[in-house]
Amino acid sequence: MADTRLPRVVILGRPNVGKSTLFNRLVGKKLALVDDQPGVTRDRREGKARLLDLEFTVIDTAGLEEAEAGSLSDRMRAQSRAALEGATAALFVVDARTGLTEADRHFARWLRQEAGLPIIAVANKSEGRAAESGLMEAFELGLGDPVAMSAEHGEGLADLFEALAPLIPEPSDEPEDEGDEDLPEDAPLKLAIVGRPNAGKSTLINKLLGQNRLLTGPEAGITRDSIAIPWEWQGRQVHLIDTAGMRRKAKVVDKLEKLAVADGRHAVDFAEVVVLLLDATLGLEAQDLRIADMVLQEGRALIVAINKWDSAEDQSRLFNGIKKALEDGLAQVKGVPVLTVSALTGKGLDVLMEVAFETRERWSRRVPTAALNRWFEHAQERNPPPAPGGRRIKMRYITQARTRPPTFIVFGNRLDELPDSYNRYLVNSLRDDLDLKGLPIRINMRSSRNPFGN
Incomplete structure (x- = not known):
């Protein structure tokens, strides 16, 4: 989850130029779906990014494209534009292999005139000779020197760092509140x-x-x-x-x-x-x-x-x-x-x-062991465990091994012979008697290793 106190960097560009691949590279994990089909990303996605010693929140957006008012593409574009509000900087990504399109030029003009924040041009997919002409075209966007990189292969990250470093303030020393693990x-x-x-x-x-x-x-x-x-x-x-x-x-x-x-x-x-x-x-x-x-x-x-x-x-x-x-x-x-x-x-x-x-x-609740075993005794009194073949199954005590979900361990002898119906009885009784209704409950049986134990 992104830290809301960090600077915000928005990734923009037309569909299928590699915005989500760049997002995944910056956050260090595959959070955003990536596919060759254009328009995969539709909603904004945020993640905590680290680029050398820079820390910031990076925002992946839907592809910018011209569309009829009210259409799905138009609503996607509106979401992308809304992401710019409160941002520190934006990365405008183009595809160096295919070169600039009219859509690239159109949205670059719009960003220069109305974005109101620093824009860095990123010429993605710049690996190989096939990208050379597209990289040169990226200078035409009027957004300064483009950063040549390959988000897929991790090339050009040092150049991106140099472009972003003057725009990203030092991170706060105050730790983010992650919540109390004990509460x-x-x-x-x-x-x-x-x-x-x-x-x-x-x-x-x-x-x-x-x-x-x-x-x-x-x-x-x-x-x-x-x-x-x-x-x-x-x-x-x-x-x-x-x-x-x-x-x-x-x-x-x-x-x-x-x-x-x-x-x-x-x-x-x-x-x-x-x-x-x-x-x-x-x-x-x-x-x-x-x-x-x-x-x-x-x-x-x-x-x-x-x-x-x-x-x-x-x-x-x-x-x-x-x-x-x-x-x-x-x-x-x-x-x-x-x-x-x-x-x-x-x-x-x-x-x-x-x-x-x-x-x-x-x-997340943990049932005290004493209360749990009082319930366990009463549950057996109401419905004693069966005695297959005339041999009594001994159920000694129960403990809660973990929470989230509630998981319990029953100790005793010959517990592997307990029928499923009795396991269901114990689970349903736990729910009814200990305020665990509607929750998934796990009960594990652990028999004594002593074959003579009774």
Whole structure:
């Protein structure tokens, strides 16, 4: 997550000149999707960059291109322009192999006249003799001497450093607040929004933020990268993570969509609480259950939010039907919170955030060992473990091995003979008795190594 106190450097340019490759090079990891197809990046993505001893926040943007007002390309261009607000400098990237285009010249003129901040021309893909003429053309942009580099191969970074160094102030010695590891509730809530395409994920995040931070529109599949955005809700820090829509695997044949869906799955790994957003006008489908199961299998806390609730018909029947289908389809986790929201009007979003923080707190909670073993004794009294073949299974004690998700270890003898039904009984009792409803719970059995132990 980018440090909001660092200087901000925006990467601009027409589609497919290597902006996302340069972004990944500067942050030192493959955060942005990269493909030969133009227009891969649609939303702004931020990351903490380090270039020798320079530290700054770098912002990847959608490709600048002429487009009809109101079109997807026009909204992408507006997002790129909005990224310039509050920036320290911008890198205007051109493709040295193909040479300058009219679009390059057009946007260079616009940057010179209206950007109001230092612009550095970057002639990317400058490796090899084929790029020599394109590099010479880059001088025509009127942005000073272009920096020749290859983002893919890491060439020219020293020249980029020399161009940026006079513009980037010294980093502050004050450490960034990362949250207290002993008090996870004080750390930023990592909240991911997932769901099928066009469920309203980006619209919901924009409503929470109070600004059009992410591209939205009637076209399904606008979001491709998983975008993490720092935010504050009622004085509490949140990292909001938007993800690409997840269609049924058999329908995902496009390479770019496969990359986007994989990126969304990685976002779930990063998250603490995941909101599965449903479309009230479509109801619950099998793909929604697959996504929910994936989230729970990863051990993340899950909330189901039914969006577009103000457009739903027969609301009571719809809500009860979805809740019953979730109970049946997610039999391994009972009590997942189900909420109704409207990303368009903002109705129900405060409740969603309250439940998200409360769910994170329970997901992170450690049950005291004494209280845990009192529950363990009572659970066995209510339903004693079976005695297969007339031989008693001895369950001695239980301890919580970890949190996030809650994970427990049961010690005893012959525990490998416990039927799955008894394991499910213990898990369900843990949820009901210790306020762990709706959470993925792990129980591991560990038998004594002494074959004569009883």
